Amino acid sequence: MTAQVLDRTLTCYRIGDPNGRFPIFDATGSTIAPGRWNTPASPVIYAAEHFATAMLEKLVHGSGQIPKNQHSITITIPKGASYEVVTAAGLKDWDAVPPVASKIFGEDWCQARRSLILIVPCVVARVERNVLINPGHPEFRDVETSLHEPVLWDGRLFATDP
Template sequence: MTAQILDRGLTSYRIGDPAGLYPIFDATGSTIAPGRWNTAGTPMIYTSEHFATALLEKLVHGSGRLPPNQHFITITIPRGLSYEVLSPNALANWAKMPATTSKRFGERWCLEKRSLILIVPSAVARPERNILINPAHAEFRHIATSLHEPVFWDRRLFEG
């Protein structure tokens, strides 16, 4: 894959606790609890292309409990920045656990700084996509984030 240049701006979403140990728009958590696309040595910021996908991603990692004090931010990635898109068919076993294949791929992408963002499929909502952001990339400073706003969870999501 080679980096492309965005011909339009992108928006993505991230959910977190603004009173937590780390800011919502921060990669530290990914070094403590690496996700599907990174190892502890490759910090990246996981975001979702849609707010509903961000909710699903938070729910799948929340062990069925209502997450306390969750807020969301809107992330604006302006046109002219670099990106790559990973097709689900381009990386065999990307969704398998343990996530060895996807971690290796994400680590290489991050360390090589090939692009600012990597658009990947969501394992929890296959037609949807997540947007990985490399905070070590030179273009990172061009990203803008909104003020955080509370997430209002529908309690029916947590009923047995």
């Protein structure tokens, strides 16, 4: 796959605990608990194209309880940054459990530093996409983040009664 160049600024979102073990905009957690698209040898920062998708990702990995002390950041990827896109049709078994094809693809992408970001399909909301950011890529220094703001969860997301 060949990297392309963004023709516009891309905004994405990430949610985390600013007082947790790792800062919100940090890849260390992905080496301890790798996601669908990485292994411990390929640290990446997972983000979502939309704020609501970032919330869904946080909820699907949670315990069914309202997440404590969650904050969001807006991540700005500048025009001119390199990117690649993986589509559901372009990578067979990307959504398999356990995730093998996606981990192999993501690790290769990360270690080869082919692009700053990798845009991938989202399992929890199939029409949405997630954005993987490679902190080892030379363009990473151009990425900007906002100050973090509290996430206000609607309690109905966690209600057990209809």
